Amino acid sequence: MDDVLAKPVSIANQIHQRLRDEIVHAVLKPGMALSEADIAARYKVSRQPVREAFIRLAQEDLVEIRPQRGTYVRRIAAVSVLDAHFVRDAIEVAIAREAAQKAQPADLEKLYALIACQATASTNAEFLASDEALHEGIAAMAEHLSAWRVVHQIKAQMDRVRYLSYGEVSPIDRLVQQHREIVDAIAAHQPDAAAAAVLRHTADILHQLPELARRYPEMFEG
Amino acid sequence: MDDVLAKPVSIANQIHQRLRDEIVHAVLKPGMALSEADIAARYKVSRQPVREAFIRLAQEDLVEIRPQRGTYVRRIAAVSVLDAHFVRDAIEVAIAREAAQKAQPADLEKLYALIACQATASTNAEFLASDEALHEGIAAMAEHLSAWRVVHQIKAQMDRVRYLSYGEVSPIDRLVQQHREIVDAIAAHQPDAAAAAVLRHTADILHQLPELARRYPEMFEG
DNA sequence: TTTGGTATGCTACCATACAAGTTAGCAGCA
């Protein structure tokens, strides 16, 4: 299954993807200063493609460009996570409802395969990758892939928090079980049940938020 | 009421805003080729800020950058409009529900003022501006402004169609009436009624779509 | 007529140089 955004051709695109990953995975910590010149030197390229990568990241709200001052990895705003959650819920519930109506046996098999894959995932990155693939698969089934692209972008804010919380708060088994409930409801062509299952699933991260903000205060703003 | 994205400082930002407006208002027609050099010459600036504006537009799906080939105003894909509609519905319905719960008298006055303003609008641009202000105001009341930012971006795809259809299909009076029903439901603190009103409102454009695609085939793809 | 190679002019992409603004730090003075 190809990634939803696959065009790693130009240098600017490559820099963008790498920086995006590093920010989402919290390798580049919130609040950290990023200099065009520094990144350019690190990757042995000129400032120009780095600059263009920064522009993309800024539009995704992952960095903040302060003119003539510097570019900084955005701190995680609790309100942003809440709003990201709000938007994601709205879209994914709608997607799940349509998926429940359009579900085909062949598609369902793939989803269950992904869930099985999750259950045996050994690393957080591995789990989150198949997690994303699952949600994307559901969107594909509902024939709303470009709606999923919106979620994908929004999700970056939440994923930063999820990487912080790996193994600390949310047990994998529980998430896998929630996934199973979602797909079961879809397979049974029950839109309401699917919507409810999605809500239960996405609600989890919100409960973790206050604890995480307490534990990693320097990564949050406000 | 400030616009949701107000930072027209750098040349790149100014170029971006102007081009965005011209694309959304269909001054720059779908399929038209945009050259960095041409735009730079038109606005008497260098190619660099134009290029950065193109990058922003590409991320908003308003232009398509084909490396070493050219940059083109995206044709309107019917499926994109459908998906834009899908996402917008999902978010705006959720916003309306929360607005219905959090509505304050002072906020409601502003909304009714906007509706009155719409009823007397003489140009399409004027109407759409206050239309946007109304929906943004509802989002502000629901305390989900950043969710509205997502809608704002998505909406660009639909607005291009709306500008095509001015005066031809959708009578202003009808839209204003729909707005009134939405705000009435919110004022009455009835989430379900508000959601239903929003759905009725946003459904209109979908009915216009086939007719518009028939009338302006060169602006659509597929 | 059709096919294939080539020249030309276009494009976006990248590197480099310069400009303009901000900030931190330190020297010097009250």
Added chain:
DNA sequence: TGCTGCTAACTTGTATGGTAGCATACCAAA
């Protein structure tokens, strides 16, 4: 000691030149 103001070292923003890739037109050969 504490404040003021300058300087120097950053930052991003803009301009410009050169390069590689693609498309078209043209011409020659089959």
